[in-house]
Amino acid sequence: MILAVHIGNSLLEIGFFDRPQWTISRLSAHRGMTADDALLALHALSAMRGAPVSIEEAILSSVSPGLTPVLCEAIERYAGLRPLVVGPGVKTGLNIKINDPSELGADLVCLSAGVLAKYRPPILLVQAGSATTLSYLDAQGGFLGTIITAGTRHMLDSLVRHADLLNPVALRPPAKLLGTDSVESMQSGVLLGCAEMIDGLSRRIMAQHPVETAVMTGALADTLLPHCRTAFVKDDTLLFDGMAAILERQRKRS
Known part of the structure; x- marks a missing residue:
């Protein structure tokens, strides 16, 4: 095991x-x-x-x-x-094409190893967690770069923290787009706003780079995906599949 x-x-x-x-x-x-x-x-x-x-x-x-x-x-x-x-010196099989490969977080390393083991590149990879990241792997599996922005829950927390009249609300879909109370209004703005941000950034990436597969993963993927228009495949085990793939590579080298 x-x-x-x-x-x-x-x-x-x-x-x-x-x-x-x-x-x-x-x-x-x-x-x-x-x-x-x-x-x-x-x-x-x-x-x-x-x-x-x-x-x-x-x-x-x-x-x-x-x-x-x-x-x-x-x-x-x-x-x-x-x-x-997972870190510098561990052979992952990734061709990391950013300025300083050592800057790439271990989470994105593992996710990239997992997505290449399971899907055909070129790939748009979205991680929806504490931060939201959109990464691109080219047709040869090279990691070209990533976009990092605040995660959905952190956006909601920041809104509450900096607006005295707004109280914490559950991160769930609003009953309607135009809220008629502060709870609905915040849910609409944060949840639908983050979904639109992911869609918008995805469109910009796909306008510049070909994409065979778009994959979303992360703790908030279930929350965001129903509100995204991009045709993402949801993969809940991608991070762990990547770690298993890295272990497999180490076994083959030893």
């Missing part, structure tokens, strides 16, 4: 791969998390599976450097082996 862990900006995503499928859980990530906290979470998720877990390989990707050693320790204590940490 493979254990794959991704440390995001606000979520800790943990996947167990018992071929042929993933079991994925998402927990809140915070900078005060300790190795003991993470270890307890791993044991709790194992207990929920209802069967003994034997980990053969482990991999970790992280966009939160302060938590990387914490999760490395927790995984080693839990599985009895050190995880492969």
Whole structure:
């Protein structure tokens, strides 16, 4: 069995791969998390599976450097082996064509490895999470670049934080486009506005580059996708499929 862990900006995503499928859980990530906290979470998720877990390989990707050693320790204590940490020096098979390849986040590295393993390039890849990213991989699988903007939930939080008369609302579809109270108005502006932003940026990318496949993934993909006009394929396991593909490449090299 493979254990794959991704440390995001606000979520800790943990996947167990018992071929042929993933079991994925998402927990809140915070900078005060300790190795003991993470270890307890791993044991709790194992207990929920209802069967003994034997980990053969482990991999970790992280966009939160302060938590990387914490999760490395927790995984080693839990599985009895050190995880492969996605980063400089790890052969991913990607041809990263940006100015400084080391700047590309581990999440986008894993997502790109996953999307190339599953779909035909050229590919438009949208990640809807704490941040919203739109990335492009060319016909040869080269990573040309990405657009980064604030995530949908952060846009809503920012609106509430900076407008004294607006209160927090649930991030759900509005009853109608033109809201008749502050809740509907905010839901329409944030949710439909973010969907239109994704569509608009996608159109701009596709006007400059050919796209064979458009894929959306991330914690907010289910929320946004019904309101997008672009014909995206939704893929919930893409990040973890990419980590599995990277592990497979390491096995072939050893």
